[in-house]
Amino acid sequence: MENRVALISGASGGIGACIAQLLTQRGWSLSLGARDPDALAQRFPDAHVVRHDATACDEAEWVAAARARFGRIDAVICSAGVTSPHDVIEIEDDALERMWEINVKSPRRLARAAWPDLCASGQGRVILLVSLSGKRVRSAASASYAVTKHAALALSHGLRRKGWEDGVRATAICPGRVRTNMTSGVTGIAPENMTQPENVAEMVGLALDMPNTASLAEMMVNCDPEDQY
Known part of the structure; x- marks a missing residue:
């Protein structure tokens, strides 16, 4: 389990940055x-940082660069995410x-791009930040x-x-409201009472x-007594 290599999307802030910090320590x-690799490289100077835009279909290039750098990939952690405050009738096709x-x-x-490496690892891991949504x-x-x-x-x-x-x-990691930029406009609960990104x-x-032998298919966490189902 030594010298493990992880790819992390969405590491510029919030949950992704906390994951990167934790794994660096470990x-x-x-x-x-990241779309702004220079800023991310300043925060994580020992990491391999590449320009990545989730809407540009550039994942294969990122994986190839990581493989060339490290020779292996043991985990893919997908922390990047975006929301749109529109119901299913109002939302426009481009936003959806x-x-x-x-x-x-x-x-x-x-x-998909990292799949051969994950299989070769024998203990490959894929983590998706899904949300209770x-x-x-x-x-x-x-x-x-x-x-x-x-x-x-799914x-x-x-x-x-x-x-x-x-x-x-x-x-699949499924948190409720987490203290990040995405929840900065949420009312009815103070930021300090939300789940903290470090917890996730x-x-x-x-x-x-x-x-x-102890696979965790889903992990849910919340900051209020809402039913988790």
Whole structure:
């Protein structure tokens, strides 16, 4: 389990940055993709940082660069995500398509490009930051987002099934409201009472370190007593 290599999308801030920080402390080698790689490289000077745009279908190039740098890939962690506050009737096709690209299609492409490496690892891991919106539809305004996150949850289970015999384990992390820029406009709950991004990073760390015989298909966490189903 030494010298493990992880690719992380969405590491520029929020949950992704906390995951990158945690794995750095635990001795992982990291390849980080971001639209602003210079700023990310300043924050994580020891990481391999590349320019990545989830809407540009450039995942194969990122994986090839990471493979050339490290010679192996043991984990893919998809933390990038985007939302749109429109219900399923009001939302325009371009806004919905952007969510599909970032929340579903880009993670699939990233996992696909890294698949030979994950299988070769024998303990490959795919972590998708899905959200509790992949488990339920909380409101009409969040329903379009939930449509893509339900698909992301199914993607995680599909990857888990596909990779089982090769030791690849996929986990869907499903948090409720987390203190990030995405929830900065949420009312009714103070930021300090939300789940903290560091808490979610610890969940990712647990999923990465569990053996093949103790696969965690889904991990849910919330900051209120809402039913988790």
